Every structure is written in C-alpha cells, then in structure tokens.
Amino acid sequence: MTLLVVGSVAYDDVTTQSGRRMSAPGGSAFYFSISSSYFTNTSLIGVVGTDYSDDDRSILLKSGVNIDGLVTEKGKTFRWKGVYDDTNFNSRETIDTQLNVLTKFNPKLNQIHKKSDFVFLANIDPKLQKNVLSQLDVRPKLIALDTMDFWIDDYKEELEAVIENVDVLFMDENEIKSFTQTNNVITAAKTVRKLGPKIIVVKKGGNGVIMFNQGDIFTVPAFPIENVVDPTGAGDCFAGGFMGYVAGCNDLSPTTFRNAIITASVMGSFAVEGFSTEKFYGITNNDIDDRFRGLSSITSFETLQNNETLPRRTSS
C-alpha cells in the first residue's frame, strides 16, 4: 500500500526548558513521514529552498521516505521560531515565521502519487490541500487531514471546503472547540461529522486522545513521559503513526482504527522525547512494538462480565 503526504518541510528554531535547537529539520510532512515510514511505504510532496542540506534530505531517505515529490525552489526553506513555556508544554510562543519558498508551493502529483491508496493532507493552506485532492486519479481508500488554529481562525470557509472531502479529521482539543464554537468535545465532534468526515480524532497532547468513528468512541491516555524535551511535531508524528498503521494493515475496520490510535500515541510519545526527530534515530521497530505493549499494560483492566456486579453495600 502507498501512503502519500503533502505538507510543509521546514527549519525550526526551538527553545524549551531542555535547551535550544537552531535550524532543526521539521515541518508537518517531514515529521509525519519519518513516523509513518516505520509502518508503510511513504511518499512526500513538499518544497524546500536551496539552503536545504543533503544531511537533512538523507534523514528522509534513510527512513525509507520517497522524496521524488520534494521540490527545490530558489530561495530559503520555510522557517519557524518558537519558545515553549517552562511549566506548560501546551503553551508556546511563535517568535518568527518566514514562509520563504512555501509561498511558491504548488503541489504537483506524478503518475504514482495520483494512484495513492492513502493520502494525508498535513497542515498547510487548505487551498493547497484541496488542489492535491483534485489531482488524484482514483478516490483513495482513506483521506485524512490535519490543520491548525491559523487556518481555523482566518480561513474557515476554505478549510470547510476541503474537510467535506476527507474521511478522517485530526484536530487538537482547543482547535475543534474553537472551530465549532462549543466547549464540549462530544458536541464538537458531532458538529464536525455533519461536514463530512466519518472519523474525528481529537488530540489532547499529554492528556491523550479521543476518537469518534461513527458510532464507535475510543479514548486512551497518553503514554506517560517523564522527560519531555520538545513537543514540536508530536501531532504530526501521531498522525504518521495512525496513517502508517492503517495503510500498513490495509484495513478500515473499527479494530484497526483503535490500534491506529495506539500506534499514533506511541509515535507521539517518542517524538516529545527529543528535539526535532532526534529520538527516532535511536529506536527500532522493536522499541515501538514494546511501547505499544507498554501502553496496553498500563491501561488494561478486566471488565465486569454480564453476570458480574460491583460490590454492594449490605446494610440498609
């Protein structure tokens, strides 16, 4: 099965309580494909500037990512600079954003891309996301989309126009509440489902995730991490784990989507343990499998059988 991701490739300048990385490779499509390529063959479509280094290209190649669709444009690579709050990783300040060559990004799908079985529209301009869908030769088995507050706040119509064509929508808790103008996640998911997507995945960072898959609700806590180094890209690695698992299984059953959420959580938990995708350079497929088992062992309990009850008070 082939998985196609379209999104940003970037250089990030990130400061957290653990330190700082300048010109660290990042971007939504970069993070996603490093993660998804553990599980399935992944092709990336994106744009970089002439400053994009061979070392960073080879991170993708070594991970097995097909970068035939990574175009180099004259100019500099998209750059983002941010600082995370020392006490609350959910809070970060963007110091600087330089779109650079991203303003020229005009995704072009080749003949192989156009027949992709699974497509992930990573966080970029919704107009580009829609443009990608229009180039596909056949309807993929599954199309998923991620976005961010910037598009939700100021490009809602354009975003809705692409959301109605996707099967899976990823949003974080604050984003979906703001998108639907409600303070309850269940209500928000119902509202979004009316737009089209069958599956809504609400990411809550360190507080886990809740998935609404038509009638099936599934929720799991985050894998507890004691040393969170840098949360940048964790949501993209999460989505990469999800789509990589589904494409790797080539199955769309509720059970597969539940396991995809676990795989996603595992990949997100590794992502935060290092700057950029550094943590992934030191782990193997076995480490990923082990953490999948670990998340099972810290969350599992025996349900009550049909004829079984909780203890009851004896006095009246």
Add this chain to the structure above:
Amino acid sequence: MTLLVVGSVAYDDVTTQSGRRMSAPGGSAFYFSISSSYFTNTSLIGVVGTDYSDDDRSILLKSGVNIDGLVTEKGKTFRWKGVYDDTNFNSRETIDTQLNVLTKFNPKLNQIHKKSDFVFLANIDPKLQKNVLSQLDVRPKLIALDTMDFWIDDYKEELEAVIENVDVLFMDENEIKSFTQTNNVITAAKTVRKLGPKIIVVKKGGNGVIMFNQGDIFTVPAFPIENVVDPTGAGDCFAGGFMGYVAGCNDLSPTTFRNAIITASVMGSFAVEGFSTEKFYGITNNDIDDRFRGLSSITSFETLQNNETLPRRTSS
C-alpha cells in the same frame, strides 16, 4: 467491612453555565459517603449547624450512610459559594467561604469507628486529619487522604505530617505539581512516595487519572460526558468510588486498585451530570455497573502478542 470518612458537610451555593443551586447539600464527607455507600457500609464523621435540614440528613440515611458521627453544633453549617467559568470547568472562583461550625469541629471516634477497616480522611484541616488517626485502636487495612490547594499552599508542614501516615494519597494534577514544585506528574509522584504513601492517585478531571501503585502505573481517560452540569464534589465522589470498591472487595491487590480507579471514574462521571448529588438519586447499582462496562468498551484494544509485530515498511 467498615469504611469511615471524616470531612466536611456543607451547604453550597453554586453557579455554572447550567444554572444555580443555593443551599445545595455538599461537603467532602457528604459527597464521598453518598458515592462509597453504593459499594460498602460507610460511617460519616462531621459537623453541621442547627440549620442543617432533616431532608438533607435523610439523603444520607436513605443512601445507607451511618451518621452516628454527624454532630450538630450551635450555629450555622459550613457554607461555600462559587462560580464556574462558562468555557472551562477546571476554573472556578470562590465568592465566599463561611466556616461557621466547622471552626469548632473536633472529630470524636466512637468504639465502632475506632476499629474501622478502611479510613478516608476527606479534605479538612490536616491537624484534624492527624487527630483522627491518633484515635484509631487498630491500624486500618488502608488509610487514604485527600486535600486541596489551601492546605498545600499554607499548611505544608502539617499536611506532610499526616501524609506520612497514609497509604493512598489523592491529589489533582495542579495540586501535586505545586506540592512538589515540579511540572511533571511522574516526578511529582516519585517525590510524594518518599514521604510515605504507597499509592498516589493523580486526578485530572475531564482528562482522566493516573495511579502510581508502587511499581504499577495505571492510567485511564475520563468517561466522556456531553452535558457537564456541575463539577463540585466530583473528586470526592471519585474517592468514594475508589474506597468503596476496595472496602467492598476487602482486597489490596494491584488488580483491585485498578478496578477501584475505574469505579472511581464512573462515580466522578455521574457526579458532574447534576448539581450536588442530584444525579445519584436517579441511578441504580445496575447503571453504575453498566457505565463500568461502558468505560471498558471505549478504552479497550488488543495488545500485540509476543510473536506479533506492528506492520513494517517493505521498501528500503
């Protein structure tokens, strides 16, 4: 098995986006015992004023709570008045606190109380909590304690002096971070365990719970509730479900504590669906069992077997 709770009994004036209740029965021991008495025989020690109504007393009696230890003092019952944020239930403002007869509270255990198998020290002055422990004839099988930011911030020494004598400590996420001066829950739990408690239960409200039971970590999301009416007392009902389950099973194995966390989560989820303990008047033991099964069905997934792996990429 007998479960003893010592804590506050109050009248609350609560405003949320769902409305307002004036003079609604509340208090940590009130909430706790309404919840725990579904599962085990519960005795309450507390103090009320002469304004405490027979109707509110009979809520406890009808729930099967033994109130031989509920003393009436001359004066008014402890009163709390608060308003919850419309968009964020984790944020509330205390408008007024009138301690009233709570200032005269001097818990006296009778001969039966002194032989309790399970003891819960609900949120009150740590000096009173310690005083209760000193009156026990035999070491109970399990002593648990809950507290709040007020005691953590201004009575830390007194609080530590009682924490070192308990087996289970309940704190919410912000409380344990503030108590231990760290921003990571795992680090915080390690710090607190050094003080004495074997089990640390970190409550995260709508984001679930994580329990550190010596080597055993267990974490579960909250049961998703679409219509949160009033979160007041949810933490006490949570603790009541936990202790009620453990006492009802009369067992201290890791499996029992995991199921206790699920029972606790179920009781907390009912608590927020109504003002005061109103939601409980309409539910049966079967409803509680059903939600236990429900929480299992929305969180369960198949782990990888030992010889099984996640899907792998085929290209290099």
